[in-house]
Amino acid sequence: MTEAFNAGEPVSTFSPGGTVTLVEGGTFCLSDNTGDIRPGTAQGLFFRDARLMSRWELRLDGDVPHPLSVITPEAFVGRFVARRPPRAGQADSTLLVVRERLIGDGLRETVTLENLSAEATVVTLVLNVDADFQDLFAVKEGRAAQRDADTIVTGAELLLRDRHDGSRGLSVSASADPVVVPGMLSWHAVVPAKGRWSTEIVVQPTLADRRVKPLFHRGQQLESSGPARKIQAWRSASTAVRADDPVLSQVLRRTESDLGALQIHDPSRNGRPFVAAGAPWFMTLFGRDSLLTAWMALPLDVGLGTGTLQTLAELQGKRVDPLTEEEPGRILHELRMGPDNTRVLGGSQYYGSVDATPLFVMLLAECWRWGADEATIRSLLPAADAALSWITEYGDRDGDGFVEYRRATDRGLINQGWKDSFDGVNDAGGRIARAPIALCEVQAYVYAAWLARAELAEASDDTALAERCRANADQLRRRFAEAFWLPDKGWYAVALDGQKTPVDALTSNVAHCLWSGIATDEHAATIIKRLSGDDMDTGYGLRTLAASMGAYNPMSYHNGSVWPHDTAIAVAGLLRYSHLDGAIALAQRLATGLLDAAAAFGGRLPELYCGFARDRFSPPVPYPTSCSPQAWASAAPMLLVRAFLGLDPNVPRRTLTVKPNIPAQWGSLALTELRLGSATVDIHGSGDDANVTGLPGDWTLG
Known part of the structure; x- marks a missing residue:
């Protein structure tokens, strides 16, 4: 199944802990087992044969969450379960991190922090975001050169556009009042004792200055989303x-x-x-x-x-x-x-x-x-x-x-x-x-x-x-x-x-x-x-x-x-x-x-x-x-x-x-x-x- 003009085998997508692949129609996402998309790799969110996101890294108080498990109940859904690294001098962590990702003509990710401790905890949550809009062939063959995107912040929304020709872009927006600056969304959250805090983040592609309608809505239950309805219709038929x-x-x-x-x-x-x-x-x-x-x-x-x-x-x-x-x-x-x-x-x-x-x-x-x-x-x-x-x-x-x-x-x-x-x-x-x-x-x-x-x-x-x-x-x-x-x-x-x-x-x-x-x-x-x-x-x-x-x-x-x-x-x-x-x-x-x-x-x-x-x-x-x-x-x-x-x-x-x-x-x-x-x-x-x-x-x- 090698494509035309490919001089060698595809670049490896392997990352420590394994690569997680989610797929739905013409959209797919490659990440590591924490849910991160790491720059400089073949990972990314891809849509219609181009990589949109080339970086999507979540940090808790500056640290990478410790991965615990990855669950993929469907090919288009991933649940990344992790914990905040233990505090200095402590053997265990009391903060659970769950990233639930759904793809389908875009991406929706809900990040939930669950505090298992008897006292409230303060967390600084940072999501680093970047895009390079590289052709899939360039990524696949390991020749994706650094390509910067134009970045605009409009209120609580981060907009990125291909600087090369402007034909492709994406928007990133989130709930829970993030602070948005170029390349980053951040939250300063207080998670109550035995309580939870969450934010819902949506990535929406744009083609020729028109936003692509994702196959899901904000706040929508997974089983009601377009990808879930599609797979259910397939099973029924x-x-x-x-x-x-x-x-x-x-x-x-x-x-x-x-x-x-x-x-x-x-x-x-x-x-x-x-x-x-x-x-x-x-x-x-x-x-x-x-x-x-x-x-x-x-x-x-x-x-x-x-x-x-x-x-x-x-x-x-x-x-x-x-x-x-x-x-x-x-x-x-x-x-x-x-x-x-x-x-x-x-x-x-x-x-x-x-x-x-x-x-x-x-x-x-x-x-x-x-x-x-x-x-x-x-x-x-x-x-x-x-x-x-x-x-x-x-x-x-x-x-x-x-x-x-x-x-x-x-x-x-x-x-x-x-x-x-x-x-x-x-x-x-x-x-x-x-x-x-x-x-x-x-x-x-x-x-x-x-x-x-x-x-x-x-x-x-x-x-x-x-x-x-x-x-x-x-x-x-x-x-x-x-x-x-x-x-x-x-x-x-x-x-x-x-x-x-x-x-x-x-x-x-x-x-x-x-x-x-x-x-x-x-x-x-x-x-x-x-x-x-x-x-x-x-x-x-x-x-x-x-x-x-x-x-x-x-x-x-x-x-x-x-x-x-x-x-x-x-x-x-x-x-x-x-x-x-x-x-x-x-x-x-x-x-x-x-x-x-x-x-x-x-x-x-x-x-x-x-x-x-x-x-x-x-x-x-x-x-x-x-x-x-x-x-x-x-x-x-x-x-x-x-x-x-x-x-x-x-x-x-x-x-x-x-x-x-x-x-x-x-x-x-x-x-x-x-x-x-x-x-x-x-x-x-x-x-x-x-x-x-x-x-x-x-x-x-x-």
Whole structure:
């Protein structure tokens, strides 16, 4: 998920005691475990791809409060519990400090001082505030230079404005009569014996001299705020998923919460939802990430899938532009709104992704099967056809039947598949592949896209189109087997390089070929054995690159780490070939390792973690710049649930297939109020048994 033009990995957000990330739509906040945003770090309050606040430090009588705990009941709420440092000569403190922070198109923080002593105490409370209005890219890459803001005090309000162009700003105001001077709000408070004192502080962004309306009000109860209502609406509309296994149950609750918080409802596009790729650096629409996340989340809500498709269709490429890599029919890689977009991306839209375009067509057909509105699906067919035209006219650069990529200028992403770091594609000896590159999983997605469009054509009685699409898929499958299979190794080449030479490293990419169905049974049987080896299976999930390969590094971004979404796709692929020896056993082992990792990370799967073997380091070693929450990592548990249930609906044809292979340690799974078009069903599964209730009488259960 590396952005365009990024020369290295993101700067670490780590601070002593850990970094706390809060996220709500296009707003996120990074702080330390006291709640402070420390200047000179990557911390801050971010809104629409720019850092607003770069300093937010609370001091009691000049001292940093001693942190006690951090509680995040929702992804957008943080409670920082601390105490005033003990007075000289005393072992304990009698003053409790609670900072309750809510974000959502702004920030609201309530600071409460609770005096546990039998006599009143006097406190000087100071909040140091500053802003730098830096572009998110500059902060992410560690090149955010000092940039002063213009500061104005108007009564009890502190106003800060970007001195560079004045287009961005913020206001800070508070209750309890603060003294406000440039860069600081302060209070001189007397807290009664056994009593409390509090102040409510509100940060409101401004864009183009207009104040952005926050998703909350002063004094409003948390449960009545916009972010709380949004997450409740998401939960009410989503399928309820329950599991006997306590770890899986915890992970699924976090999945629901994080996917709700990561959703952006763009008012300029009729409020249609899509999922931002992840916090802290990817809080925006990413074609590949948002499409795959929506696919994984289909059992929760098909509307997320259609919202993502509609948004991407509006942004679909229409012209040839080398700077942004836009081409007719191409699906967007990322959308940005920061102040440096023109310099960094060539504009707000960048198209340097080779896989988002076939994934778009795949998701469209999948939403149709899951019961999306027929009119919506029909309205998106021209976008699907434009995407397929891009595949044949631009994606297949040399007419060999495979989709390749090569960046259009020296500023674009070198690698444009999901392993998009500069060294993400290499051979068994560790040599980096040279462009143009045809990735194995991209051909697998294209195969699935042709079949998806064929199915949609058949539904419209367009037999000729269906036959052409199926013929294209069949031809691609044959050519893929001939060109990518490495019989002496027993796996597919990760890619063909610019000379059409197979890039022969063993990678997790081959598991995506199982997921799409492009692999033959003969090839799949051998791949299952290769993926089962210790050089691929860490015990906590599947490595991106086998430990036996030349470029292997368990601490790398793409060359030996474990990505939860990648392992979940592998599990779904294995279960697609469940009739082959070892497929179910490996799928269950990988899923168990993934959930054990989730337990170690507090129930929230991060973007990735290091690929050390479980018998060497347990719990798994975190990757220092990993996003968390991150969309497709958050959605991965839902793909596991769907895959182990063998859940495959086809609403237009009124069929529902449920063929469970649920791991014994999970106990039972239950999906209640699963909406399939006009039908609402409940599914209870355990082991290889399932019970479905509520299915209409004219449906077929398979």
